[in-house]
Amino acid sequence: xxxxxxxxxxxxxxxxxxxxxxxxxxxxxxxxxxxxxxxxxxxxxxxxxxxxxxxxxxxxxxxxxxxxxxxxxxxxxxxxxxxxxxxxxxxxxxxxxxxxxxxxxxxxxxxxxxxxxxxxxxxxxxxxxxxxxxxxxxxxxxxxxxxxxxxxxxxxxxxxxxxxxxxxxxxxxxxxxxxxxxxxxxxxxxxxxxxx
Amino acid sequence: xxxxxxxxxxxxxxxxxxxxxxxxxxxxxxxxxxxxxxxxxxxxxxxxxxxxxxxxxxxxxxxxxxxxxxxxxxxxxxxxxxxxxxxxxxxxxxxxxxxxxxxxxxxxxxxxxxxxxxxxxxxxxxxxxxxxxxxxxxxxxxxxxxxxxxxxxxx
Numbered sequence: 103x104x105x106x107x108x109x110x111x112x113x114x115x116x117x118x119x120x121x122x123x124x125x126x127x128x129x130x131x132x133x134x135x136x137x138x139x140x141x142x143x144x145x146x147x148x149x150x151x152x153x154x155x156x157x158x159x160x161x162x163x164x165x166x167x168x169x170x171x172x173x174x175x176x177x178x179x180x181x182x183x184x185x186x187x188x189x190x191x192x193x194x195x196x197x198x199x200x201x202x203x204x205x206x207x208x209x210x211x212x213x214x215x216x217x218x219x220x221x222x223x224x225x226x227x228x229x230x231x232x233x234x235x236x237x238x239x240x241x242x243x244x245x246x247x248x249x250x251x252x253x254x255x256x257x258x259x260x261x262x263x264x265x266x267x268x269x270x271x272x273x274x275x276x277x278x279x280x281x282x283x284x285x286x287x288x289x290x291x292x293x294x295x296x297x298x
Numbered sequence: 299x300x301x302x303x304x305x306x307x308x309x310x311x312x313x314x315x316x317x318x319x320x321x322x323x324x325x326x327x328x329x330x331x332x333x334x335x336x337x338x339x340x341x342x343x344x345x346x347x348x349x350x351x352x353x354x355x356x357x358x359x360x361x362x363x364x365x366x367x368x369x370x371x372x373x374x375x376x377x378x379x380x381x382x383x384x385x386x387x388x389x390x391x392x393x394x395x396x397x398x399x400x401x402x403x404x405x406x407x408x409x410x411x412x413x414x415x416x417x418x419x420x421x422x423x424x425x426x427x428x429x430x431x432x433x434x435x436x437x438x439x440x441x442x443x444x445x446x447x448x449x450x451x452x453x
Contacts, residue, residue, distance in 0.1 A: 139442050
């Protein structure tokens with residue numbers, strides 16, 4: 103037995119593996135598909151041409167100009183977004199108590215109008231504040247945290263979580279006829295062309 | 299004294315023979331959980347921040363549009379552009395692009411496609427509104443404004 107057993111040196115194995123690992127770390131991306139989900143209306147050509155009358159009190163108007171300044175219900179807005187969320191919540195859940203505010207959540211519409219020169223950053227911030235108001239209302243009604251609500255509403259038809267559908271309907275208040283008590287009435291108007 | 303001697307004889311080396319196994323495990327983890335970068339993004343991508351983020355349930359049903367100022371300003375100018383699959387497209391090319399993306403999906407899922415708009419912070423709303431109008435015409439009406447989680451103190 104003088105023959106020596108041939109051995110592959112494996113001291114460098116770790117180095118090779120590290121090299122591969124580094125390669126994959128550099129060339130791949132962790133998919134971060136997170137953001138604000140929105141549903142666009144049908145194309146402008148398919149919409150009925152008639153004017154729909156909306157009462158002033160049922161409309162919560164937010165306007166942003168080309169220098170990213172806000173006008174909320176006709177007044178300049180300097181507060182933070184948290185306060186905006188709270189005000190929108192009060193507006194949606196007014197139910198006719200304050201005659202200057204909305205009649206009921208079905209009629210209440212939050213309108214967001216930007217300018218063509220508005221930056222995307224501020225637009226997303228305000229859209230976030232509006233969605234936060236609705237999500238907080240929904241989450242409270244369904245009795246879950248806001249974080250859970252966002253997860254539920256991302257995928258209400260999840261086959262692994264059958265209870266999600268129920269919670270989703272409870273939060274939005276689905277009536278037996280299929281209507282929703284608190285629909286997310288968010289209107290994004292065509293941007294104005296004042297400053298481009 | 300003999301007690302101390304015994305202690306001095308214990309091995310002090312960390313065994314390294316399992317190191318390749320550990321690293322390979324890490325490697326496989328990254329290989330499985332990540333996806334190869336398919337496109338080179340040629341526009342600036344500084345994501346806006348938001349709190350009400352939602353995840354997309356079906357990742358295979360997502361098509362990406364990148365909007366922002368071109369990285370090579372001397373070649374393409376400073377005005378924000380739309381990038382889809384490695385090329386810059388104009389707003390009127392969006393319908394065609396959506397249709398080609400839809401054609402990649404199964405027939406039942408075609409109208410459930412989500413367009414993920416990865417828009418730079420500084421891009422203007424006017425361009426995005428034009429993109430949205432075209433997406434409405436192309437009947438791809440579920441969109442996602444890509445954003446990063448905002449860190450908040452009070453939440």
